Amino acid sequence: MKATAAVTHETGKLSIEEVELAPPRASEALVRLVATGVCHTDSAGIQQYIPVALPAIFGHEGVGVVEEVGLGVQTLKPGDRVIMTYPSCGTCDYCVSGHPWACDQLNTLFFDGTFKDGTKRFSQNGVEISSFFGQGSFSTHVVVDARNAVKVDVDSDEELARLCSLGCGVQTGAGAVLNGIRPEPGTSLAVFGCGGVGMAALMAAKLAGCYPIIAVDVVPSRLELALELGATHAVNGREGDAVAEIKAITGKGAHASVESSGVPALTLQALRCLRRLGTCCVVSVTGTDTVDFEIEALVMNPSVTFMGLTEGGSNPQVFIPELVKFYRQGKLPIDRLIEFYDFRDIEQAFADSHSGKTIKPILRFAK
Ligand SMILES: NC(=O)c1ccc[n+]([C@@H]2O[C@H](COP(=O)([O-])OP(=O)(O)OC[C@H]3O[C@@H](n4cnc5c(N)ncnc54)[C@H](O)[C@@H]3O)[C@@H](O)[C@H]2O)c1
Ligand SMILES: [Zn+2]
Ligand SMILES: [Zn+2]
Numbered sequence: 001m002k003a004t005a006a007v008t009h010e011t012g013k014l015s016i017e018e019v020e021l022a023p024p025r026a027s028e029a030l031v032r033l034v035a036t037g038v039c040h041t042d043s044a045g046i047q048q049y050i051p052v053a054l055p056a057i058f059g060h061e062g063v064g065v066v067e068e069v070g071l072g073v074q075t076l077k078p079g080d081r082v083i084m085t086y087p088s089c090g091t092c093d094y095c096v097s098g099h100p101w102a103c104d105q106l107n108t109l110f111f112d113g114t115f116k117d118g119t120k121r122f123s124q125n126g127v128e129i130s131s132f133f134g135q136g137s138f139s140t141h142v143v144v145d146a147r148n149a150v151k152v153d154v155d156s157d158e159e160l161a162r163l164c165s166l167g168c169g170v171q172t173g174a175g176a177v178l179n180g181i182r183p184e185p186g187t188s189l190a191v192f193g194c195g196g197v198g199m200a201a202l203m204a205a206k207l208a209g210c211y212p213i214i215a216v217d218v219v220p221s222r223l224e225l226a227l228e229l230g231a232t233h234a235v236n237g238r239e240g241d242a243v244a245e246i247k248a249i250t251g252k253g254a255h256a257s258v259e260s261s262g263v264p265a266l267t268l269q270a271l272r273c274l275r276r277l278g279t280c281c282v283v284s285v286t287g288t289d290t291v292d293f294e295i296e297a298l299v300m301n302p303s304v305t306f307m308g309l310t311e312g313g314s315n316p317q318v319f320i321p322e323l324v325k326f327y328r329q330g331k332l333p334i335d336r337l338i339e340f341y342d343f344r345d346i347e348q349a350f351a352d353s354h355s356g357k358t359i360k361p362i363l364r365f366a367k
Helices: 040-046 106-111 157-161 169-181 196-207 220-229 242-250 266-272 316-328 343-355
Strands: 002-008 015-021 028-037 062-069 081-084 122-124 127-131 141-145 149-151 189-192 213-217 233-236 254-259 274-282 305-308 338-342 360-364
Touching: 002 122, 015 141, 015 343, 028 081, 028 157, 040 343, 062 141, 062 157, 081 157, 149 316, 169 196, 169 254, 169 274, 169 316, 189 196, 189 266, 196 213, 196 220, 213 220, 213 242, 220 233, 233 242, 242 254, 242 266, 254 266, 266 274, 338 343, 343 360
Parallel strands: 189 213, 189 254, 213 233, 254 274, 274 305, 338 360
Antiparallel strands: 002 015, 015 122, 028 062, 028 141, 028 360, 062 081, 081 149, 122 127
16 A cells, blocks of 8 residues: 655655555554654664664654554454554563563664564565664554554544653653652652653652652753652752752652663763662663763662663553553643644654754644
């Protein structure tokens, strides 16, 4: 069938064109897109900081309606509303033990642009096109593996369109807290970087009953919003020493911290702001950047836990429906983060994401 997609033929470029989409294979579904989020990882691919084979269709926070399923698909049927998320193989020891975010084939399935069998679904004039994250959601239609399409209980396409970021950004931030740190009620938690991911971490900290919840950012408007969405204290990292301020607020240091600013040096602050037995969870993607830290900061603090998590340690088929329930109860106010754009205004959406004007741009597709 034909689809209309934003295709990247050359580094940094997007062009809206007609492409060919092959039918779903046995474990796959054809999905008509309702909307898709725009995530920083898409820009990293478009700019080729992540070397995805071009031509490629980026986008990995798509939501839509299933139109057709392969013969082996039992979890989805035409008409189902789905949130699409990150791919995993389903057969490695990490996947079968319930840890798909640590899948052996993670890098291949996220970034090679191919499906599990090594093939591609999009093409144009006989030239194959990569699907980023096994999705390529900057397209009116996609084929995805049923493992990375989560059926959700929502009332309308309008509501579904608001949930795009559950597939990546919100899942990452909320999961860092709820799946990674798993804080006890009444314990303190600091979040470094209040973008889409950090705001979701703050909302999850509130859900978990943390106190105090400290937001660290350098943009005053972000800190104001953080205070409305879950933070009890705000620290402007440009105006003072964030570690000292967190220690002053908490007394001994934070029980836990999340690093979601994408600034490598803040990993050290997120580690140093902890009290003894604290836990630091790093979710930023910073390429090959490195930081130096004294091993004593882990051992003689003493005994802190330092963890990294992909996609919030989420088992999407379980965690995404839980997040939808929280959203419907008003406990995950992600509407405050989003701004809608027409799919054809994708360049503007990226520009507003880069400038910080919009926390989470959502591209909507005309029906
Ligand atoms: N682990 C994963 O699976 C996963 C998934 C999605 C995103 N990510 C990563 O998470 C990170 C955050 O993503 P996002 O979409 O929220 O990004 P974002 O750019 O929207 O948010 C980053 C925030 O950090 C703030 N910031 C920048 N410099 C700062 C400083 N010096 N001190 C304090 N705050 C500072 C910015 O003002 C911004 O509010 C990125 O690195 C992204 O690539 C990881
Ligand atoms: Zn796997
Ligand atoms: Zn993402």
